[in-house]
Amino acid sequence: MTEKTASVHWEGSGKTAFGSISTETAALKDYPYGFASRFEDNRRGSNPEELLGAAHAACFTMAFSFACEKAGFKTTDVDTKASVNLARQGEGFVIDRISLTMEATVAGMDDEKFQEIAAAAKRDCPLSKALASVPEITLQAKLRVDTTP
Template identity: 75%
Template sequence: MTEKNASVHWEGQGKKGQGQISTETAALKAYPYGFGSRFEDDRKGTNPEELLGAAHAACFTMAFSFACDKAGFATEQVDTQAKVRLVPEGDGFVIDRIALTLEAKVPGIAAGQFQQIAEAAKRGCPLSKALASVAEITLTATLKS
């Protein structure tokens, strides 16, 4: 079993407040976030949806590579992008879609088997399971030659 830690420190009220996100590994150390980086075009900070997308893409990519290895195929290169959509719902917001885009170079694999492994990795990665309440998680998978 494994357990990872992250923390947030917030100061100020609502839209005027500012937070800092830190992770156990110090990959993020007091990294800023706030209203501007979440809902406006402030590029000086991050936001929960961006971090969720990065985590989902990383988890899915690792699951895909491990599944290819188990099937006897070595992944040479795997690139994944995750687009996380936050939309208004009632008095708040909801994440209603995560769109994963995979491009991978996997020598010797047939296109059909590549798609099957990619779909299984999407369903089976721990973050996909944790995000089961998201209405739509899509995958576009492209096998590169």
Template identity: 70%
Template sequence: MSEKKASVHWEGGGKAGQGQISTETEALQKYPYGFASRFGDDRKGTNPEEILGAAHAACFTMAFSFAADKAGFATERVDTTASVRLTQQGEGFLIDRIALTLKAKVPGMDEATFQKLAADAKANCPLSKALAAVPEITLSATLVQ
């Protein structure tokens, strides 16, 4: 069993406020975020959707690599991008889509096995399961030779 922690400190109100995100491992330490980094063009801070995308991509990638190992294939290179879309819904917001894009080099693996393992990893990684309320999670998987 594993339990990881992250914390946020926020000062000020809604649009004018500023927050800092920290993680137990200190990978993020008082990392800034706020309205402008979430809804505007501030590239100095992060936002919850970007962090969620990174977490989902990391979890899915690891699940795919483990599945390839179990099937007898060593992954040489696996690159994943997760695009998280936040849309306005009434007075609030909703994450309505996460698009995973996988490019992997797995020597000896055929296309059918690759697509099956990628789809299984998408369905079964812990973050995909936790994000089951997202209406659309897509996967585009490319086997690189």
């Protein structure tokens, strides 16, 4: 149906090397990343795990909103955070956990239906399916009270 592209340019070797990430839409254009932004706390660049988390949170959020609409409910707002854990495994690394935390305002929906739709969206969004090899993907979903009159 659709294909999106991203590219990376990498210079150097090992811990002193650095790269840049670009996307076809230019949402990222020569955005820096490297060892320090991935394994240390250097905030001057990105890393694959935070990009994966952003993609997963965005995909899940859209899937949830569309599922609510299909069920006859309208989302007012949805806020999702994804935490991606990179762990050492043997000589390398593995993503062993992704935690999704979502809060949403959905008029007229009770918590039971909310949890049901949220769980289905987590299971069915394309990024969740692509990440099926991650041993643990959790979801904490909170329905916010709609205070509009």
